[in-house]
Amino acid sequence: MKSKEIPDIIIGRLPLYLRALQRLEDRGAVVTSSQELGEWVGISAAQIRKDISQFGEFGKQGTGYNIKFLSEKLREILKVDRIWDVAIIGMGDIGHGVANYQGFLDRGFQVTLAFDNNPEKVGKKIGNLTIQDTSEMVAAIKAADVKIAMIAVPADYAQAVADELAKTDVHAILNYAPICINVPEGVRVQYIDPATHLQWMTYYLD
Amino acid sequence: MKSKEIPDIIIGRLPLYLRALQRLEDRGAVVTSSQELGEWVGISAAQIRKDISQFGEFGKQGTGYNIKFLSEKLREILKVDRIWDVAIIGMGDIGHGVANYQGFLDRGFQVTLAFDNNPEKVGKKIGNLTIQDTSEMVAAIKAADVKIAMIAVPADYAQAVADELAKTDVHAILNYAPICINVPEGVRVQYIDPATHLQWMTYYLD
DNA sequence: TAGATTGTTAATCGATTAACAATC
DNA sequence: TAGATTGTTAATCGATTAACAATC
Numbered sequence: 001m002k003s004k005e006i007p008d009i010i011i012g013r014l015p016l017y018l019r020a021l022q023r024l025e026d027r028g029a030v031v032t033s034s035q036e037l038g039e040w041v042g043i044s045a046a047q048i049r050k051d052i053s054q055f056g057e058f059g060k061q062g063t064g065y066n067i068k069f070l071s072e073k074l075r076e077i078l079k080v081d082r083i084w085d086v087a088i089i090g091m092g093d094i095g096h097g098v099a100n101y102q103g104f105l106d107r108g109f110q111v112t113l114a115f116d117n118n119p120e121k122v123g124k125k126i127g128n129l130t131i132q133d134t135s136e137m138v139a140a141i142k143a144a145d146v147k148i149a150m151i152a153v154p155a156d157y158a159q160a161v162a163d164e165l166a167k168t169d170v171h172a173i174l175n176y177a178p179i180c181i182n183v184p185e186g187v188r189v190q191y192i193d194p195a196t197h198l199q200w201m202t203y204y205l206d
Numbered sequence: 207m208k209s210k211e212i213p214d215i216i217i218g219r220l221p222l223y224l225r226a227l228q229r230l231e232d233r234g235a236v237v238t239s240s241q242e243l244g245e246w247v248g249i250s251a252a253q254i255r256k257d258i259s260q261f262g263e264f265g266k267q268g269t270g271y272n273i274k275f276l277s278e279k280l281r282e283i284l285k286v287d288r289i290w291d292v293a294i295i296g297m298g299d300i301g302h303g304v305a306n307y308q309g310f311l312d313r314g315f316q317v318t319l320a321f322d323n324n325p326e327k328v329g330k331k332i333g334n335l336t337i338q339d340t341s342e343m344v345a346a347i348k349a350a351d352v353k354i355a356m357i358a359v360p361a362d363y364a365q366a367v368a369d370e371l372a373k374t375d376v377h378a379i380l381n382y383a384p385i386c387i388n389v390p391e392g393v394r395v396q397y398i399d400p401a402t403h404l405q406w407m408t409y410y411l412d
Numbered sequence: 413t414a415g416a417t418t419g420t421t422a423a424t425c426g427a428t429t430a431a432c433a434a435t436c
Numbered sequence: 437t438a439g440a441t442t443g444t445t446a447a448t449c450g451a452t453t454a455a456c457a458a459t460c
Contacts (some may be wrong), residue, residue, distance in 0.1 A: 014406075033416090069233065078408055079438040093307065103384060103400075103401055187398060188410055190406060192400060194310075194380060199313065205354075213427080252431095268436040371445080
């Protein structure tokens, strides 16, 4: 058991390893090596061994890693050996897409609350989810003890939503609004902005 | 004019600067400083100055950066001083969401081609976009001289789509499928996988 | 035993920060 | 001129890679 803090950049790679392991397992593989896993995720074998070894000795010399065992360990480390409830704020196109997204459940998440401030949308159902008014957000999130939220409102409202979320126990925010938000100490934010990703690549086009 | 290669990580920050500058401009600001811009994007002032200075001397000592001027320069550097045509492959929920996304046009992109291999979807319209059969993809992308594609098919088909795209002039791929794809030298790939982002944060939750 | 692959250390590489002269 | 802020250099910090003993 290490007590020193693990660099955030290493934490960020674990989900990629887990994702690849799950695919290897689906294919019926039982063991893998840092070499093979590295090819699947596009990361050097040395780095994968170093990353994994931060958390324990999960491999066997001469053999490699047992896929099921390592997956389990990674799920425990990342705390996705359970299902987390997630709230979405903003039920426009993006919010709808995310609410319908089928890829969450087997990776540790389910959307259980949805909010919008448009009275025409409030009360509508998406699957078995009923859209609530944003004015009820803080109370509903507190009551459900939700820790994770996704912001899918226009950029101009994202900071206001983040400020409201600060009144709850939400400590992880996935922000789809194309703007950097300020949050209290201890709250993590991740950003998804397709235009930003595309602009990163056009630099290299001719 | 510098001839040495600019680190990719710096290129990746330029879109964030540009995004913040556009918001500052919307607010009516005329000049900004590395200090202020840094607060908007969550990056140190020193780093912003260093990043920007890789490309020229765009600021004025004692004054800061003219927002309009710097935006223009960044758009030129990133080559988003034009509109790029983009193709989407896979018209499920994600593909639909991306096709309808309103945030592309004023940041340099427009979706002009959409493909799916489901005969029931082929021929349907999304806005003024008609879904074509994936079998026509290579020919259509070549004919339209499209350089950017977004993959929104299930994980099991993503590599096959990438292999087809390798036959075209597409050199930038935004991959929504939760899998790492192999592409030829010179082709760039960016990934968007919300579950991966969420799993990065659950580590820190309790 | 021989072959393979881990876990770990030391060396390399690259990125960030601090500091300040230049100058608007 | 005095104050402010850039552009840039040198110092620090951290991450990646290479190499290999340990061991399955």
